Amino acid sequence: MKKTIVIGLLFFCFFVDAQQSKFPNLTLKNLDGKDINISQYNNTDHPVIISFWATWCGPCINELSAIHNVYQDWQDESAVELVAVSIDDARTKKRVKPMVNGKGWEYEIVLDDNHDLKRTLNIINVPYTIVVYKGNVIYEHSNYTPGSEREMYKVIQSKIKK
Amino acid sequence: MIKKLTCLTFSFGCLFAFAQEEQENQNKGILNIGVESNSQWYIDDNKISISEKDAIERFRSNSYIKADYFIDKWEFGVQVESYSPMALLNYSPELEKTDIGTIYARYNNTEIGLDATAGHFYEQFGSGLILRSWEDRQLGINNSIFGGRIGYEFVKGAKVTVLGGKQRIGMGFDLSESFISGANVEVNISEISNMENMDLNVGASFVGRYENLQDEYPELDKMTNMYSFRADASKGNFYAGAEYVYKSKDAIVEGTGGVQTIFEDKQYDGNALLINFGYSQRGLGIDVNLRRMENIGMFSERSLSGNTFNTGVVNYVPALTKQYDFALQNIYVYQVASSTSFYPLLKPGEIGGQFDLYYQFKRNSVIGGKYGTYLSVNGSFWNSLGYNDDLNIEEKQVSSGFFDFGRKYYNDLAVEVRKKHSDKWQSIFSVMGQYYNQKYIEDASGELKTYITAAEVIYKFGDAQSIRVIGQHLWADGDKKNWASGTLEYVPSLKWSFYIQDLYNYGNDKEESRVHFYNVGGAFTKGATRIGMSYGRQRGGMICVGGVCRWVPESSGLTLNISTNF
Numbered sequence: 003m004k005k006t007i008v009i010g011l012l013f014f015c016f017f018v019d020a021q022q023s024k025f026p027n028l029t030l031k032n033l034d035g036k037d038i039n040i041s042q043y044n045n046t047d048h049p050v051i052i053s054f055w056a057t058w059c060g061p062c063i064n065e066l067s068a069i070h071n072v073y074q075d076w077q078d079e080s081a082v083e084l085v086a087v088s089i090d091d092a093r094t095k096k097r098v099k100p101m102v103n104g105k106g107w108e109y110e111i112v113l114d115d116n117h118d119l120k121r122t123l124n125i126i127n128v129p130y131t132i133v134v135y136k137g138n139v140i141y142e143h144s145n146y147t148p149g150s151e152r153e154m155y156k157v158i159q160s161k162i163k164k
Numbered sequence: 165m166i167k168k169l170t171c172l173t174f175s176f177g178c179l180f181a182f183a184q185e186e187q188e189n190q191n192k193g194i195l196n197i198g199v200e201s202n203s204q205w206y207i208d209d210n211k212i213s214i215s216e217k218d219a220i221e222r223f224r225s226n227s228y229i230k231a232d233y234f235i236d237k238w239e240f241g242v243q244v245e246s247y248s249p250m251a252l253l254n255y256s257p258e259l260e261k262t263d264i265g266t267i268y269a270r271y272n273n274t275e276i277g278l279d280a281t282a283g284h285f286y287e288q289f290g291s292g293l294i295l296r297s298w299e300d301r302q303l304g305i306n307n308s309i310f311g312g313r314i315g316y317e318f319v320k321g322a323k324v325t326v327l328g329g330k331q332r333i334g335m336g337f338d339l340s341e342s343f344i345s346g347a348n349v350e351v352n353i354s355e356i357s358n359m360e361n362m363d364l365n366v367g368a369s370f371v372g373r374y375e376n377l378q379d380e381y382p383e384l385d386k387m388t389n390m391y392s393f394r395a396d397a398s399k400g401n402f403y404a405g406a407e408y409v410y411k412s413k414d415a416i417v418e419g420t421g422g423v424q425t426i427f428e429d430k431q432y433d434g435n436a437l438l439i440n441f442g443y444s445q446r447g448l449g450i451d452v453n454l455r456r457m458e459n460i461g462m463f464s465e466r467s468l469s470g471n472t473f474n475t476g477v478v479n480y481v482p483a484l485t486k487q488y489d490f491a492l493q494n495i496y497v498y499q500v501a502s503s504t505s506f507y508p509l510l511k512p513g514e515i516g517g518q519f520d521l522y523y524q525f526k527r528n529s530v531i532g533g534k535y536g537t538y539l540s541v542n543g544s545f546w547n548s549l550g551y552n553d554d555l556n557i558e559e560k561q562v563s564s565g566f567f568d569f570g571r572k573y574y575n576d577l578a579v580e581v582r583k584k585h586s587d588k589w590q591s592i593f594s595v596m597g598q599y600y601n602q603k604y605i606e607d608a609s610g611e612l613k614t615y616i617t618a619a620e621v622i623y624k625f626g627d628a629q630s631i632r633v634i635g636q637h638l639w640a641d642g643d644k645k646n647w648a649s650g651t652l653e654y655v656p657s658l659k660w661s662f663y664i665q666d667l668y669n670y671g672n673d674k675e676e677s678r679v680h681f682y683n684v685g686g687a688f689t690k691g692a693t694r695i696g697m698s699y700g701r702q703r704g705g706m707i708c709v710g711g712v713c714r715w716v717p718e719s720s721g722l723t724l725n726i727s728t729n730f
Binding site for chain 2: 024025026027029034035039057058059060063064067071091092093094095096097099100101102103104105106115116117118121122123124125126127142143144145147148149150152153
């Protein structure tokens with residue numbers, strides 16, 4: 003009985019209009035302890051890259067370091083903003099601030115230490131990258147391999163020219 | 165009854181949400197769905213075989229489907245889990261068949277600061293040292309609480325949360341016999357008092373467990389309580405924080421061979437002190453963590469204390485060491501017992517600390533080169549608390565002086581250098597030394613020293629092609645002795661990647677145990693979808709995520725992982 007109801011509900015919900023926006027009303031802290039409501043990125047007039055990472059994730063650091071090298075050029079051209087969501091839990095969270103500063107990253111860093119946002123967006127592994135622009139998800143990718151940041155930026159360039 | 169009520173609530177909720185959406189079409193709902201499936205087909209080979217007990221089912225699979233629907237200020241979600249025909253090796257036997265894992269409805273109105281949830285929920289108070297409910301599928305942890313939670317932000321920057329319920333200890337409606345209640349206050353003082361140049365947060369929490377075992381153990385209190393007080397401050401480039409947790413007296417629980425025994429005549433209280441401070445500026449970061457803890461472990465049922473599957477953990481007491489990237493750095497992983505125990509060895513608690521240093525050699529300097537060079541150094545030392553040799557149970561006190569150090573459990577020191585040499589080349593080089601007290605950490609015997617080196621080189625070419633090569637070596641003066649490892653990864657395009665890896669325990673004193681743990685695999689990634697497949701041997705030992713570990717046996721076979729969301 004229970005199963006039937008749930009499965010029925012699931013299917014029922016499938017028929018609800020497909021959404022444009024992606025981020026629910028969820029508040030997380032940034033590195034300065036300020037509240038950041040993730041839903042604010044549903045409707046921005048510049049592209050926003052939401053990148054999930056952790057201090058212990060090698061490919062994540064490779065990705066954010068690769069973007070760091072070209073971030074200034076990207077910002078000048080497209081006003082793109084990168085929000086790096088750290089999924090470090092209490093064990094490694096304290097490493098985030100010194101690591102970010104040590105690497106000179108200028109991203110907005112958001113702390114998702116009990117994985118509320120990660121769970122909400124059904125993200126299984128980091129790195130995981132989502133690009134939103136004017137309320138639409140224009141790019142989404144799990145994992146990072148060298149060079150995929152260039153592919154992502156090509157998509158951003160093609161959308162802002164339209 | 166509870167199940168029926170939940171389902172009813174959920175269905176009304178969904179209907180209500182749908183109805184509401186009909187009315188205000190401009191405010192569309194958001195539906196997020198996630199699917200994950202991890203399967204393994206265990207195939208024995210001439211070196212590696214799984215136990216007879218495990219071999220009753222050679223194909224095993226863990227799958228999860230999760231749907232969350234957000235509409236206006238409402239949120240509804242359900243997760244269905246399937247461990248069919250059986251869960252992967254060494255997951256809790258309570259995880260079986262197909263059933264609801266979690267289900268909830270939530271009203272979250274940020275304008276008036278009210279946030280209310282009914283059903284299963286995840287929560288963390290402070291650093292989690294007093295309460296953390298979370299999900300980690302790799303570890304088989306889902307200790308969500310089934311009940312109710314209300315959060316209210318009475319002014320911007322000051323929030324109160326109260327909650328109560330029973331903890332999930334198996335599938336979604338297999339709940340603990342106890343009742344967990346909790347309350348938490350968080351105040352951002354700098355926000356309330358408009359402090360400009362300083363950031364100050366304070367918090368306090370209570371967590372209580374009601375478990376009535378008095379029929380069998382008349383000496384045990386029905387309530388066990390924990391209290392936490394904490395503060396975090398930062399000013400300019402400096403920051404510091406501290407947390408103190410107290411736990412009221414509780415019976416010692418000893419586990420042997422998977423059976424936990426409660427000793428009602430041995431009752432002790434517990435406490436933990438966590439201190440963190442650091443300094444960071446552009447190009448430099450320093451961080452120090454210190455912790456002392458004594459008998460602070462809390463489980464939603466006493467009889468679950470210290471169980472190997474982490475079932476029913478109420479608070480989060482991770483080992484505070486760095487989570488290393490390379491495979492051989494993760495063979496001897498420090499773990500920590502959160503509760504005091506006497507058998508088979510006296511473990512009164514833990515005291516120690518860790519530090520991290522990050523430094524960037526500037527671009528266009530001698531060491532920095534064109535792109536800069538990144539150095540990180542970290543180290544940790546962990547000892548048992550100093551203890552009374554002439555231990556008198558009547559004193560209800562195991563440890564001696566508050567800051568006395570006892571036996572050495574673990575220490576490590578590691579240096580890592582990352583450098584991008586050109587558009588095509590980049591490298592990571594790491595060296596590490598470690599002391600590991602196997603007798604006390606694993607309840608095994610012996611102690612050992614290890615030295616580990618690892619080097620990784622990435623070469624990029626073409627549009628998005630790359631080759632990654634990793635070489636590692638571990639020298640150990642005990643246990644299984646030396647290991648060597650090599651990995652080759654080839655990424656032909658953005659969608660595909662392939663790898664081959666070998667971990668070879670060539671130094672093992674027993675010749676028949678000098679096993680190659682090889683793996684070959686590939687992955688396909690497109691958008692939110694990832695499909696990975698590999699064939700090879702899994703080294704037996706600890707799989708650790710966030711300082712919490714799960715033991716897995718040696719095995720060999722075929723692995724398939726699929727995940728997607730839409």
